[in-house]
Amino acid sequence: MAYSRVHASVREYDVFARKARVEPLRQVGSVVAPDDDLAMAYARATYDEERWVEMMIVPRDAVIRLWGPGESES
């Protein structure tokens, strides 16, 4: 894997958060960790500088991409 700097096996997680209920969630960054527990601890430690009302992480490999920049929709 690309990020196996310390751990034998890791996953990438995207971090999403919002400051107010009326705001949409937005991606604020990402973390790399061997499991969900450590990913949550890292996300909270790394992106805790703002007063978020909500924060969540999503394993990047769980995201299904329909198309990306420069790719055709169909």
Next chain:
Amino acid sequence: MRYAEWCIAAPSLEADIAAAAMGLDDIGHSRVLYGSLKELGAPDGATDQSGYANVAYLDRSWTDWSEFVAANAVLDSGFSLMIEALANGNVEVLRSRLKKMLQEERYHAMHGRSWMREAKADDAVAHAWRECLEWFGPENGDVDQLQREGKLAQGVLELRRLLEERIGGHAPDGGIDWSTWDPVRRRTAPGGIDKETLDMMQGLAEKRYMPTSG
């Protein structure tokens, strides 16, 4: 303080940041606890090494990441359990103030437990676990008395059981020699925090760098 020492020495950048963040959390927790103690009429804090009631595990800087992991997984879990027992007890000032601390400590425990699965930390975990049991104290001691009075939601046996549950394992073999246990400092080992760290904690190290007033 011990967490902060690892903020540029942990195995990965993420772990560096987590060490710094957890160190900051714990400084905040100390402030809340000292503030609460003052309100409850406790005397002022210690001024020398022998007055600090820290677990002996924190006396010296850790030289191996496994020691950090064990402190994080075991001592933070034990601390959280005691704070939880206080937050669910009948002392109002503690019931209202300790909730945020528990939310933050949840992430410390997650960090510790995950690293425990990765790092070979068995010896350090056993060491930290023994000291945590010393910190809880003996059965039918002050903690059980506070539990009977309703100030703590859990007694010693329940705290020990919950600690096993949180860490996922069993307490290390070998009993504790309670005859050498200091009921004020809640430890059996003599000694205390190293001088350099003590100077930093009391602001003496910072004073050396202050401009002299003329």
